[in-house]
Amino acid sequence: MPQAASRQRRDLSLDEIIDRAAVILRDEGEQALTMRRIATECGVTPMAIYHHVTDKETLTGLVMDRLIDAALVPRSVGDWRTDMIEFASRYRRVFIDNPGAGRLYVRQPVIGPGTARAVEEVFRILATAGFPPAVIGRAADAIVLLIMGSLVNDLTRPANIRDQLIDVIPRSETPHMKRSLKTFSHRDPEQRFRDAVAWLLDGLEHALIQERS
């Protein structure tokens, strides 16, 4: 039988804090994730949290790096283009499936083991494709731009909000809008993302081929 709880519980760990915070974020979203709420969930006073972490941003950073790490699965086995598209889609989906975490992710930097392993994996895929190291860094950055942009678009812009664009100025000013707006606004977000990544990889591959010939 475990010892009765002492007057002051001394068993609160950083790990437990991160876990409790992650649950709140996943189940109730970002505005539910307050220091006071995390403390309550840990059965402790708000200021107890500050003994394990310097401020809220570093705590949320730890939560998000852990989410990334948990989503990394053993490397896949297709060709490098497929591997990259699948990896980027999986990374994106971590935050699409956890919108609270996603909205936090585009607001603050995240550095940790999960992030490092994710970046290493992108580097590895590009290396197997045959890109020289000088290009790999820039190419990886371009992939990151698409992931971040996709999160912003899909987490902060409601699905069909772009339909409103046709009505805010006279249609005579927007001759091209009428023809192209539908494919701009109505489309599966995941597929839009995969299209963009595919085009980017096409451009990269094209540059690689030209350099070799």
Added chain:
Amino acid sequence: MPQAASRQRRDLSLDEIIDRAAVILRDEGEQALTMRRIATECGVTPMAIYHHVTDKETLTGLVMDRLIDAALVPRSVGDWRTDMIEFASRYRRVFIDNPGAGRLYVRQPVIGPGTARAVEEVFRILATAGFPPAVIGRAADAIVLLIMGSLVNDLTRPANIRDQLIDVIPRSETPHMKRSLKTFSHRDPEQRFRDAVAWLLDGLEHALIQERS
């Protein structure tokens, strides 16, 4: 000589509110932009603002759409690739030069005349390139992803924070990191963005050429 101010000033307009808010945001950043501060700058009580606008988010939306509209210049005259890269860079720079506005922009949707004209311009450039309407919407979306991603990266991630990635896990786990991290972390942000857009356009152009043959 103008009339003396009445006891209750009734000359506060939405336009003035937007202007004052824009100045605060540009000069002092996002955390200075509070409803109370805007009210003070307008010489009015906080609640007076709510008579002209329903909430803070719609107000900041109006500010940002106006920033976009002001940055749109007469269409350029190069080939479509150059036009697109220049347009995207200029759009991005609006928010890079105004970081407070930029950080708000990746948090909330913005719909208005400025946004509509910007989207129309992207459609126009892609149309002159010869893309069919069904592709134009998807291509425009891909461009938007890069712009949004670039804003997130350059406004929320400090320049060289990626250097820390090498130290968070044992180097034996990251064989590719050592070779490629430098080009991933040290690089002119604007140039990185232009590279990414150029690769994307390469991929798009390639698809267009293949379709025609």
Added chain:
DNA sequence: ACCTGAACACCGTTCAAGT
């Protein structure tokens, strides 16, 4: 070292009232 209690310095917004 680990935690509590009270307070500070803010927020956006509602509500009721004035003219």
Added chain:
DNA sequence: ACCTGAACACCGTTCAAGT
């Protein structure tokens, strides 16, 4: 219609103190 005054229901965090 346009604005004021007071208050509500919160925040993250500092500071001093307890054990």
